[in-house]
Every structure is written in structure tokens, then in C-alpha cells.
Amino acid sequence: MLRCALNQHMVDPHTSLQDEAEAAFFPSVTGG
Template sequence: MNLQLRFFASLREALACSEEAIDIPSQIKTISHLRSYLRERGGQWAQVLAEGKPIRCALNHEMVPEDTALQEGAEIAFFPPVTGG
């Protein structure tokens, strides 16, 4: 399955990557699975996307939970938690 990944704010800085086209194995079905798959790259990927770290996700410009199913050709965006005052 082909996806377009986008990383924003502190995630982009830590990974030194703002976007990436990726072809993932067929067993990767959800955003949560995708996040685990990306952690397998090790190093900063494992740290930044570590399980339990709060990261927001969007599928085709719509905020969604991590158990959302992936779609061929979709854009998946990862955001750090937003704070404000």
C-alpha cells in the first residue's frame, strides 16, 4: 500500500523529515500498526514514535484515532500534542 506521510513541528525536527512517500507491507492495516512499523527503523524513529507518547494523527486532513484503517494513497499526518494558554 502506498501512503504519503507528513510530520509536523517537533516531530519533523526530531526526525529530520517533513514528508515521505512510503510503500508498506499488506499486514499494516491501521495508523497504530504504521506507527509501530516506523518505530522498527530504530534510533530517533523509535524514540519519537515510542508507544505511549502522545501523538495526534490525521488521515486525509481529518483528525482520527490511531485504530483508524489505512487507505491506499492516503496522506497520514503526525502531530505532537498541542499546548496553549
Template sequence: MKLELRFFASLREVLGTSQEAIEIPETVKTVSQLRVYLIARGGVWAKAFAEGKPLRCALNQTMVDANTALKDGAEVAFFPPVTGG
């Protein structure tokens, strides 16, 4: 499955990139499984996507939860929770 990943705010800074086209294995079917797959890359990826670290995700510009199924060709955006004042 091919995905277009987007990274925002502190994730972009830690990873040193704002986007990546990626092909993932057939076994990666949900947002949470994608996160585990990215952690397995190690290094800055493990740091950015560490388990327990609060992250938000959007699939094709719609907010989704970790159990949401991925779709071939989708845009998956990750970003930290945003607060404001």
C-alpha cells in the same frame, strides 16, 4: 499500500524530515499498526513514535484515532498535541 506521511513540529525536528512517501506491508492496516511499523525502524523513529508518547494523527486532513483503517494513497499526518495560551 502506498502512503504519503507528513511530520509536524517536534516530530519533524527529531526525524529531520517533514514528509516521506512510503510503501507499507499488507499486514499494516491501521494507524496504530503504522506507528508500530515506524517504531520498528529503530533509531530516531523509535524515539519519535515511542509507545506512550502522545501523538495526534490525521488521515487525509481529518483527525482520526489509532484504530482508523488506512487507505491506499492516503496522506497520514503525525504531530504532537498542541496547547496554546
């Protein structure tokens, strides 16, 4: 499972990117 954030908000992985957007991707192995 891949979680995604766009401009510091969680979004669906199929969300389109916009110009100047900040994107982050969190693979299932990300932990604390």
C-alpha cells in the same frame, strides 16, 4: 499522546490506512 490526521481530518491513532491516503502525525511537542 500522538494525534493523527488522515486526508486532512483528525482520526483515532488506531484508524487503518487506506491506499493513496495522506497521513500526518502530530507528537505532543508540536506547537505554535
